[in-house]
Amino acid sequence: MTYRLIALDVDGTLLTDEHELTDQTIQTIREVHDQGAHIVLCTGRAPDSTLPLLQQLGLEGTMITHNGAATVYADERGLTLVNEFAFTLPEIESMLGYVRKEGIHFDVCTSFNMYIERISEYEKQMYKKFLITPKLVTDVSELGLPIVKYTLFGQSDILDKVQKEWEEQQLYGHLRMIRSGDLFIDVMSPAANKGNALKALAASLEIDPSEIMAIGNYYNDLEMMDFAGLGIAVANSPEGVLKAADAVTSSNNEQGVHEALVKYCL
CATH class of the missing domain: 3.40.50.1000 (HAD superfamily/HAD-like)
Known part of the structure; x- marks a missing residue:
């Protein structure tokens, strides 16, 4: 073949x-x-x-x-x-509230840019490893841009808990949540x-x-x-x-x- x-x-x-x-x-x-x-x-x-x-x-x-x-x-x-395949920031507002409250690191991506609200040395090393330079903003909710991916980054046991709770509560609504690695959860358009x-x-x-x-x-x-x-x-x-x-x-x-x-x- x-x-x-x-x-x-x-x-x-x-x-x-x-x-x-x-x-x-x-x-x-x-x-x-x-x-x-x-x-x-x-x-x-x-x-x-x-x-x-x-x-x-x-x-x-x-x-x-x-x-x-x-x-x-x-x-x-x-x-x-x-x-x-994009979605809007209001569609993930409940999930943003969850991770802010729990102190879980996240970023939101347009097709060509990534935005974060905070960063520690641990996250800096992760982004460096993946050749990423995120843009630091005060509140991603105010960006007003179409988003293609919303990603959580953390220890696998923490993300196991998030995945279980979000699935039970259907917190991601009509969007699609996938585990893209032990340390990552992605939320994207269902398409x-x-x-x-x-x-x-x-x-x-x-x-x-x-x-x-x-x-x-x-x-x-x-x-x-x-x-x-x-x-x-x-x-x-x-x-x-x-x-x-x-x-x-x-x-x-x-x-x-x-x-x-x-x-x-x-």
């Missing part, structure tokens, strides 16, 4: 735990690209913190960011918004996921789902793995993701993306 589009999750999949791209993985991705396949990074990151990785790969093209909420095209002219964004991109490129390979490691990758003709999980994925995958490759620290591309594309 020839795969014309390769969708790659970034953190926990493409990158090692040290958030690095290995030289061998870069070389293999370049080989697959040079054979004619579209390489699409599909990530929870914002465009600005995804672009350096695309550049490190020596590529340009479409990036699916904010877990599918914003699709962006990158070339030598810069970043162009292709599509976004926003990597699968829907990948579906729209494939249609624009006239690529059939059977010609798509998707590699991921977490629950926010399930929709794109399901949409793709071949959905692959890296070995460090949770059990639920491993069971949902069509195939399993080595972990992110063992160059699982390289291994899968060699096996199925080269």
Whole structure:
């Protein structure tokens, strides 16, 4: 089977735990690209913190960011918004009240910017690791901007409690809440996921789902793995993701993306 589009999750999949791209993985991705396949990074990151990785790969093209909420095209002219699934700040006001009261760190994102109300050294290190420079404001509720993602960051046991309570109370209303990592909860438009964004991109490129390979490691990758003709999980994925995958490759620290591309594309 020839795969014309390769969708790659970034953190926990493409990158090692040290958030690095290995030289061998870069070389293999370049080989697959040079054979004619579209390489699409599909990530929870914002465009600005995804672009350096695309550049490190020596590529340009479409990036699916904010877990599918914003699709962006990158070339030598810069970043162009292709599509976004947005919502308004009043829709998350009850959730903002909850995290402010509990002292849980959060940020809100437009397609190209991130806003926070406070920051400690712990959060600074997290943002630095993900190549993010958030904008500090007094009250995000006063921004008056369309939002594509509202994210909580904290210890896993704290977020376990938040997830349980918000699900019981349906505090997120019609919006969609997902656990995008042990330390992250994202709230987005119900239409926003990597699968829907990948579906729209494939249609624009006239690529059939059977010609798509998707590699991921977490629950926010399930929709794109399901949409793709071949959905692959890296070995460090949770059990639920491993069971949902069509195939399993080595972990992110063992160059699982390289291994899968060699096996199925080269």
